Amino acid sequence: MEFVERLCKLGADRGPRGFPRKRRDREILMKSITLDLDEKATYRERDVNEHLKRWKREIAPALDVDHVTLRRWLVDYGHLERTRDGKEYRVGFPHKTVAFDVEIYDVDLRATVAAFRAQQERRAAEKKAKRVAVLQDGEPGSADEAE
Numbered sequence: 001m002e003f004v005e006r007l008c009k010l011g012a013d014r015g016p017r018g019f020p021r022k023r024r025d026r027e028i029l030m031k032s033i034t035l036d037l038d039e040k041a042t043y044r045e046r047d048v049n050e051h052l053k054r055w056k057r058e059i060a061p062a063l064d065v066d067h068v069t070l071r072r073w074l075v076d077y078g079h080l081e082r083t084r085d086g087k088e089y090r091v092g093f094p095h096k097t098v099a100f101d102v103e104i105y106d107v108d109l110r111a112t113v114a115a116f117r118a119q120q121e122r123r124a125a126e127k128k129a130k131r132v133a134v135l136q137d138g139e140p141g142s143a144d145e146a147e
């Protein structure tokens with residue numbers, strides 16, 4: 001599913017990186033933030049901040065963006081609505097939204113991103129093991145040939 005693949009690449013793959021410029025990528029990240037929020041509930045700022053910190057830690061650790069900036073962008077792009085006094089928030093419905101497959105509502109984002117990160121770590125360990133094996137076998141560029 002494109003949504004999950006892009007989310008993993010944008011948020012969990014090597015970082016740090018800034019917030020994406022491409023609209024679809026921004027929408028994927030913002031939608032992934034609001035998926036865990038109840039559309040009928042009202043949230044205090046403290047609750048939204050905690051949600052954003054948890055999302056950043058578990059879903060998108062590669063993003064070099066703080067929770068305050070994320071909250072402001074969510075409001076600016078219409079994904080969150082804020083009361084005039086700024087004390088309460090609720091899930092918004094952006095005017096210019098991007099359509100996603102209905103299946104995104106059934107995806108366990110935390111488990112999916114954790115599996116992606118585990119796969120990335122396995123690949124990195126395999127590459128490292130291959131490099132060590134090449135060096136130990138005396139391939140060109142190894143310490144044995146330098147003597």
